[in-house]
Amino acid sequence: MFQSDVKGEQASILFEAAENVRRSVLDVLRERRDLEVKELKRVLDLSAHNAIRETLSNLGASMNVVSEEGEYTLGGGEAHLIVDPIDGTTNLARGVGYATTSIAISETPYLSGTLAAIVMELNSGLAYWAERGKGAWLGDSRIKPSGPAGVKDAMISIDISKGSYLRSLERLIYKAGHLRQLGCASISLCHVASGRIDAHIDYRGALRATDAAAALFILKEAGGVYIIDGAMDNDLMLSRGSRLRLVAASSQGLLDEIMSLIGERQGFAFREATKTREL
Ligand SMILES: [Mg+2]
Structure with missing residues (x-):
């Protein structure tokens, strides 16, 4: 069609x-x-x-x-x-x-x-x-996301600019087989939506709703999954002030594995993200 x-x-x-x-x-x-x-x-x-x-x-x-x-x-x-x-x-x-x-x-x-x-x-x-x-x-x-993949084999993009929150991602970074950083959140999310990459993570607490809204909708329509600020499919206010921590993936299995690797240090991540937001 x-x-x-x-x-x-x-x-x-x-x-x-x-x-x-x-x-x-x-x-x-x-x-x-x-x-x-x-x-x-x-x-x-x-x-x-x-x-x-x-x-x-x-x-x-x-x-x-x-x-x-x-x-x-x-x-x-x-x-x-x-x-x-x-x-x-x-x-x-x-x-x-x-x-x-x-x-x-x-x-x-x-x-x-x-x-x-x-x-x-x-x-x-x-x-x-x-x-x-x-x-x-x-x-x-x-378009649709890629098939099931574990962190070890997946291609994962992470925005690590101004990396004061990096400790929370340490276990994930050590385990991941293929890491990328494209410098453009919307295209990273669309690459997940179309199966080019398997997951995109932005844990800085600085990602804007303006950067992510269109691509998150496309990802969801394609069949991908995401967590905003620790909650599955969390809603997002479409304002210039909205900032989010985001994990998006091709499948629930990959999303769960990524969250379990971040999970042990989620307390750190939350505090660091909050601190970033207040700067
Ligand atoms: Mg811009």
Whole structure:
């Protein structure tokens, strides 16, 4: 079945916004290569933010928009849009492949109300997307997580930036056979959704709802599982202030094994994550 056969109105809006973001950031990358990385990042983020706002305005959308770069309301604000205009701006500005635009639309200010989501790779234009109850897709193809794997054989990505919480992950890191860090939470989660990697862990307590909401919805529609702040399928408020500790996996068995390896030190992890949040 082709995506055009199943894509509904909400997904079509998300595709249009994502394609406009991609066009605008590729223009910036082509025309502003002279900029220092820090300034290039600022220009890229602003350009992506504006592309989404313009797309929604042109479509006459009625939405509360919660974006990493700011919040605004269009029309009566009937739906809720949670947006990271660019996830992985540092990668993008430095020419490292992994960067996306991530957008989810919800009927409530919570992840549980999500109706549709897209995570589009900005370099390739590949789009991971999902609609409630209709499964998850990569372009025209249905995606699903990988089959059962133990930590020893699995490919696991862990965000260990600013690693003050690393002790809680020590046993997992020693046991894991294949570790990766991509610098882009949304693509890491979509890789779990599509079976490219088996699990993604972010225990910093610093992951934002804007980074993760769209990809978590896609992962769930694909059949993957996750734990937020220690609770299975925990809901998430779609606000700029929301921060989460996340373990996502292809299967319940792998998720349970990861949690058992973290478990002994979960007290440490919680205190460290709380401390990070207060900084
Ligand atoms: Mg961002």
